[in-house]
Amino acid sequence: MNSLARIEIPVAEPVSDTTERPLRFITCGSVDDGKSTLIGRLLWDTKAVKQDQAESLQSGSTPAQNSLGLLDFALLLDGLQAEREQGITIDVAYRYFSSGRRSFIVADTPGHEQYTRNMATGASTADVAVILVDAQYGVLKQTRRHLAIAALMGIRHLILAVNKIDLTGYDRSGFETIAAAFAVMARGHGVDDVVAIPVSALRGENIVQRADKTMPWYQGQTLVEALEAAPAMTQAQAAFRFPVQRVVRPHEGIRGYQGTLAGGSVALGDEIAVLPSGLTARVSQIITFDGRRAAANAGDAVTLTLDRQIDIARGDMLAAPTQPPLRGQSFQARLIVLNDDGLDPGKHYWLKSSGRRQRVKVNPESVLDLAGGDWQPATQLTVNQIAVAELRFGETAIFDRYVDNRVTGAFILIHPDTNDTIAGGMITGFPAGTAAASPDDSSERVVISLPARLADRLIAHEAFSSFREHARISRLAEGDATGPQRDIDLSA
Amino acid sequence: MANSIGRSAGLNPHLRALENESIHIFREVAAEFEKPVLLYSVGKDSAVLLHLARKAFFPGPVPFPLLHINTGWKFSQMIAFRDLMVREYEVELIEYANPRGKAEGISPFSHGSARYTDIMKTEALRQALDQGGYDASIGGARRDEEASRSKERIYSFRTPDHRWDPRNQRPELWSIYNGLIHSGESVRVFPLSNWTEIDIWRYIRAENIPIVPLYFAAERPVVTRDGMLILAEDQRLPLLPGERPQLEKIRFRTLGCFPLTGAIRSDAATLDDIILELETATLSERQGRAIDRDQSGSMEKKKREGYF
Numbered sequence: 001m002n003s004l005a006r007i008e009i010p011v012a013e014p015v016s017d018t019t020e021r022p023l024r025f026i027t028c029g030s031v032d033d034g035k036s037t038l039i040g041r042l043l044w045d046t047k048a049v050k051q052d053q054a055e056s057l058q059s060g061s062t063p064a065q066n067s068l069g070l071l072d073f074a075l076l077l078d079g080l081q082a083e084r085e086q087g088i089t090i091d092v093a094y095r096y097f098s099s100g101r102r103s104f105i106v107a108d109t110p111g112h113e114q115y116t117r118n119m120a121t122g123a124s125t126a127d128v129a130v131i132l133v134d135a136q137y138g139v140l141k142q143t144r145r146h147l148a149i150a151a152l153m154g155i156r157h158l159i160l161a162v163n164k165i166d167l168t169g170y171d172r173s174g175f176e177t178i179a180a181a182f183a184v185m186a187r188g189h190g191v192d193d194v195v196a197i198p199v200s201a202l203r204g205e206n207i208v209q210r211a212d213k214t215m216p217w218y219q220g221q222t223l224v225e226a227l228e229a230a231p232a233m234t235q236a237q238a239a240f241r242f243p244v245q246r247v248v249r250p251h252e253g254i255r256g257y258q259g260t261l262a263g264g265s266v267a268l269g270d271e272i273a274v275l276p277s278g279l280t281a282r283v284s285q286i287i288t289f290d291g292r293r294a295a296a297n298a299g300d301a302v303t304l305t306l307d308r309q310i311d312i313a314r315g316d317m318l319a320a321p322t323q324p325p326l327r328g329q330s331f332q333a334r335l336i337v338l339n340d341d342g343l344d345p346g347k348h349y350w351l352k353s354s355g356r357r358q359r360v361k362v363n364p365e366s367v368l369d370l371a372g373g374d375w376q377p378a379t380q381l382t383v384n385q386i387a388v389a390e391l392r393f394g395e396t397a398i399f400d401r402y403v404d405n406r407v408t409g410a411f412i413l414i415h416p417d418t419n420d421t422i423a424g425g426m427i428t429g430f431p432a433g434t435a436a437a438s439p440d441d442s443s444e445r446v447v448i449s450l451p452a453r454l455a456d457r458l459i460a461h462e463a464f465s466s467f468r469e470h471a472r473i474s475r476l477a478e479g480d481a482t483g484p485q486r487d488i489d490l491s492a
Numbered sequence: 493m494a495n496s497i498g499r500s501a502g503l504n505p506h507l508r509a510l511e512n513e514s515i516h517i518f519r520e521v522a523a524e525f526e527k528p529v530l531l532y533s534v535g536k537d538s539a540v541l542l543h544l545a546r547k548a549f550f551p552g553p554v555p556f557p558l559l560h561i562n563t564g565w566k567f568s569q570m571i572a573f574r575d576l577m578v579r580e581y582e583v584e585l586i587e588y589a590n591p592r593g594k595a596e597g598i599s600p601f602s603h604g605s606a607r608y609t610d611i612m613k614t615e616a617l618r619q620a621l622d623q624g625g626y627d628a629s630i631g632g633a634r635r636d637e638e639a640s641r642s643k644e645r646i647y648s649f650r651t652p653d654h655r656w657d658p659r660n661q662r663p664e665l666w667s668i669y670n671g672l673i674h675s676g677e678s679v680r681v682f683p684l685s686n687w688t689e690i691d692i693w694r695y696i697r698a699e700n701i702p703i704v705p706l707y708f709a710a711e712r713p714v715v716t717r718d719g720m721l722i723l724a725e726d727q728r729l730p731l732l733p734g735e736r737p738q739l740e741k742i743r744f745r746t747l748g749c750f751p752l753t754g755a756i757r758s759d760a761a762t763l764d765d766i767i768l769e770l771e772t773a774t775l776s777e778r779q780g781r782a783i784d785r786d787q788s789g790s791m792e793k794k795k796r797e798g799y800f
Contacts, residue, residue, distance in 0.1 A: 021509030022686070091661070093642040094635045096688045103506055105686060117663060124665040245519040248552040256551060260516045289547035301515035303551065314523050338663045352668055355523070410666045419672040424665040 021299075022103040023232055026122040026155075028146035029132030034163045038132060038201035039095060039108055042224070045208035048097035092122045099208075102228045116149060116370070116384040120336040120424055123153035124410070128230045130223070131158060131182075135165045135198065138178040144185065145370045151189035152334060152386060154406050154426070156233075158186055159226050160196040165215070166203055172217045188373075195226045235298040238263030238405045239323035240272070243354035244316045248303065256287060256303040257312060262354060262407035263400075264320065266304070267295040273321040274312055276396045278459050280321055280473060281306040315356040317398050317408070325400045325408060332431045334402075335362070335387045339415070339422040343381040349422070351391070353411035358397055362413070362423075363390040381423075390431045402426035449476075507695050511544065514683040516667060517646060518548035518630070521681050522555050524671040525628035528681075529621075532558035532585070534570040535747045536703050537632035537684060539577075540692055543701050544683060545630075546581065557584035559620055559629070563612040564593050565600060565749040568726060573704045586624070590616035600751045601730060609752075618654045627673060630681045636688045646685050652676035690770050697763040706744045707766065709758040713737035720754030 029035035043049050093108045107122030109115070123129060129150040133143055150158065160182050168174050179196035186194050197206055198218055205211035206222045221229065235241075241263035248256040266272070270283045286293040287303040296302045304318065312318075319325055337343055343362055351360040367378040368386040381387050391397070402409030413423040450458065452475065459473070503511065521528050530545060532538045545554045560574060578585045592598060593612055600608040621629060635642045645661050647669045662670050673679060684692075696703060706723075713724045715735050722729065724737035729751060731737075742755035743766075760766045 020505040022506060091643055094686070095642060096636045096686075098688075098690075103688075121663045121665055125667070245516070246523045248549065250552040254551065258519050258549075260512060287551060289550040299509065299512055301512045301519070301548070350672065352670065354668075355520075407666070410668065412665055412668045412670060414670055414672055419670070419674065421662045421664075421670045424663070 020102070021232055022105050023128065023227060023230060024105045024107065024126050025128040025130055025159075025227065025230075026107045026109065026119065026126040026150070027130045027132065028109070028119060028150065029163075030142055033132040033134050034201045035132050036108075038130075038161065038163060038199070038207070038223075039106060041201045041204055041207050042106070043095060043097050045204055046097045046099055046224070048095070092118050099224050099228055104227060116145075116336065116386065117338045119146070119149050120153055120338075123150055123155060124424060126150075126153070126155055127233045128157045128159060128227065129155045130161055130227075132161045132163050133178060133182070135162045135168045135171070135174060135178065138174075139181045139185065141371050143182070144373065147182075147185055147189055147191075148368070148370055148373065149386070151186075151191055152336075152426075154233075154402060156191055157193045157230050158191055158195070159223065159230070160194060161201075161223060162196060162198045163201055165198040166200040166205065170198070170215050172198075172215075175218075195221060197221065197223055197226060199223060233406065235261075235263040235405055235407060236265070238298065238400070239325075240264035240266050240270070240318075240320040241325065241354075241400070241405060241408050242266065242272070242304065242318040243356070243408065244312055244314055244318065245355050246314060247312065254305065255309070255312075256285075256305055257318065258301075258303045259318075259355070260301045261296055261298050263298055263405050265295055265297045271321055272306070272318045273324060274310055275317045275319055275325065275398050276327060277311070277316075279310050279456055280459075280475075281308045281310055283307075315354075317354065317356075325398050326427070326430065327396055327398050328430060329393045329396060330431050331391045331393075331397065331399060332365075332428045333389055333391055333411075333425045334428060335381070335385075335389050335413070336424045337381050337383050337385045337387065337422070338424060339420055340383050341422075342383055342385075343413070343423060345379060345381075348416065350414040350416055351393075351397075351411050351425075352414060353399065354408050356398070358393055358395065360397075360413070361392045363392065365389055388428070389425075391425075399427040401429055403428075503695075503698050507691065507698060510687055510691060511547070511695070513667070513686060514544045515548040517669070517681065517683040518545055520669055520671070521628050521630060522549065524669075525679070527624070527626050528556040528628040528630060529559045529586070529624060529626040530554070530556055531617075531629050531631040532560050532574070533632065533748075534560065534566070534574045534704060535632075536692055536696060536707060537634065539701050539703050540687075540695055541630070541632040541684060542577070542581070542583070543699060554581075554583050556630075557586050559586045559588065559624070559626075561613060561616045561620060562587050562589045563608075563616070563749050564589060565612070565728065565751060567704070567706055567723070567747060567750045567753075569706050570704055570747060573702075577702070586620075588616060588620035588623075590619060600749060605752050612749075621654065621678065626678065628671070628679050628681055630683065632684050633682050634684050634687050634689070634692075635682075644682060644685065646682055647671060648680040648682065649673070650678045650680060652678075654678070656680075690767065693763065693767050693770060697767065704747060706747060709741050709743040709761045709765070711739050711741050712755070714740050714742055714755060721757070722753075723750050723755060726750060 027035050027039060095106045095108055097104055107126060109118040109122045131143065131146050131150070133139055160179060162175050162178050165175060175198045182196065183194050197220060198215055199206040201207060205214060206218065208222060208224045210222055211218070242259050242261055244257045244259050246258040248258055266283055266286070268283055268286060271280055272283060273280050283304055284307040285305040286296050287305065293302070317325065343364070345363055346361060348359045348361055351358050364378045364381050365388045366375040367381065368375055370386065375388065378387060400408040409427045411425045412421050413425060414420070415422050530541065532542065542558070549555060590612055598608055598611055633641055633644065635644060645664045647664065648656060649662055650656060671679060714721045715724045715731065715737055721740065721742055724731070740757060741759060743758045743760060744753060744755050747753060758769060760769045
């Protein structure tokens with residue numbers, strides 16, 4: 001096998017940003033809104049559907065034509081036999097198409113009673129949500145639900161597709177009323193970035209092709225143009241985070257930490273803190289199969305080595321020492337309940353996040369009334385509910401707030417008996433009424449100079465760890481360690 | 493050995509993102525499962541899968557073996573290529589063939605494609621997984637390949653008898669994968685879930701990944717059966733009365749068992765040609781696969797029974 005000892009790894013070119021990665025979006029709408037027709041139309045007009053696939057539909061038992069004598073686009077999406085038999089779609093399906101300028105992954109979720117669970121699943125990885133309304137009926141209760149879930153899952157860019165506009169005689173003022181009402185609702189959820197588009201999925205108007213003839217009054221983007229222009233979500237601006245997935249020791253002298261940057265960037269020589277221990281070290285190598293790199297960015301899967309031997313295991317997190325993640329034994333989170341049996345308060349579950357798996361107790365506080373938008377006190381959690389709950393760990397847990405980092409702020413809960421994934425969660429912060437571990441109010445500080453080994457043991461101690469953000473640490477060369485005052489100067 | 497170090501600096505952000513996601517999945521499997529195995533079918537998707545595994549674990553070795561289910565009816569070029577790769581990359585290969593194949597003389601000609609596939613692929617895979625006691629098997633299936641695969645999870649849960657229940661799959665949120673299973677259960681893992689056919693080809697080109705030469709167009713002897721162009725350069729193909737192989741310029745879009753895999757007429761002799769051909773293709777990739785067309789919903793049925 002390749003080994004670093006035998007092969008000189010050349011330095012690779014810096015890797016460009018990830019803004020052109022495939023854009024992931026979710027479509028939200030009920031059966032009647034024409035959602036399947038819309039996705040089918042996107043696939044058809046971008047030629048993602050091939051001739052033999054279309055022919056296999058036409059040989060099916062159901063007449064594969066709609067009222068315009070076109071292919072029934074909804075049939076393109078019926079992936080499973082069970083669905084075809086029952087005429088319903090189950091769960092989340094992923095479709096792939098490209099406009100030539102950009103590639104897209106669409107999470108197609110069904111519109112029945114498991115909607116919350118499925119939509120949350122699809123939305124968890126989405127950059128954009130396309131929310132459908134029927135132009136004849138405008139914003140409905142369910143539109144409010146879709147918006148609430150999209151906003152909850154951290155989606156900050158919405159496209160409102162006002163469908164079946166042909167059935168209103170291409171009514172401009174009707175479209176504008178719906179768009180305005182929706183924009184107000186979206187702002188209520190903290191989302192300002194909304195593009196509203198009048199479309200007819202059935203006729204293919206303003207989906208891929210413009211509809212200048214029927215809607216000369218609409219000069220805005222088609223659906224595909226809006227998707228092409230939408231920003232992909234990135235954690236590039238977040239603080240440096242590197243959850244350690246795996247430790248690799250290909251031979252003596254190399255200890256590589258393998259993982260994917262969950263936030264920010266890292267360069268050779270950067271000081272990093274290892275959590276939960278709080279020990280610090282500098283990055284000595286950034287290794288990839290394609291060569292050593294000088295830096296790595298959010299999303300990059302790399303192997304890091306450090307300049308000092310530290311005990312690091314899977315589940316530990318390397319982070320920017322000046323912008324550490326939250327650490328504590330209790331957190332507040334929002335949950336989406338995914339399993340039919342709900343969640344029992346007081347029971348221990350597994351929580352998995354960024355390679356860490358820990359036991360946790362969940363205490364529900366309130367649940368969201370999706371239709372009304374109010375939070376109601378709750379002690380029990382049932383499937384498809386969105387809840388606020390307190391998480392209690394028996395040991396230190398490490399998170400970011402979900403609004404600060406969509407990777408390190410997210411987790412799933414696993415039932416210890418069935419091993420089912422029973423909830424998805426997003427960290428909102430520490431529980432109300434408790435602050436982060438804070439030092440006493442005194443501004444008095446003490447400077448101690450210690451041998452490095454002793455300092456490391458002190459830093460690794462839990463008592464120190466919970467005050468880590470308030471401590472300054474500088475490492476001095478042997479000759480410099482004459483007086484602690486230098487230390488203060490260095491870190492001022 | 494053919495070392496590709498320093499070559500993929502120019503990978504575009506689209507392919508880079510797909511690569512990063514796949515590497516994350518590979519590392520997660522290696523960290524969480526006791527006995528993973530990589531299902532290596534020698535085709536282009538397997539080539540990409542193996543390449544990604546090497547990248548994921550570098551500078552360490554690929555920490556699990558490759559498993560090849562040999563039906564005995566693979567293209568001979570595939571077997572030669574497979575053995576070359578195993579030598580080049582110093583990976584461990586486990587080959588498994590269902591003993592019923594020899595004992596009962598099972599072939600696609602004598603037993604029909606459906607029964608043959610069931611025994612020599614699906615049953616063989618179940619046997620091999622049971623014998624090896626693997627708790628995770630990594631495969632190269634993609635969601636864009638076939639309708640029933642569009643709903644497949646990246647971690648696809650299987651019962652102790654390897655069944656897939658499309659109604660009882662674990663929700664998969666963010667990139668957090670639930671790898672907890674009970675003894676005897678297993679997970680099939682699909683690191684290429686979000687790749688499309690053209691992504692595979694563009695990646696092969698960008699990374700200069702070796703593939704079986706049958707993917708490139710050349711003049712080869714073929715016969716036409718049931719509308720499919722079948723390669724006729726193998727002694728194992730019994731010719732029907734009146735059948736005479738014709739030389740045609742052909743290539744394969746997918747590779748499986750040679751009697752069941754149809755070629756396409758093509759002049760695409762390079763990766764650039766193939767990519768250009770795909771960009772303007774009007775037929776889907778699995779159009780040449782007889783086993784997909786046995787009956788409507790065919791792949792879903794096979795998947796439920798434990799086929800990949």
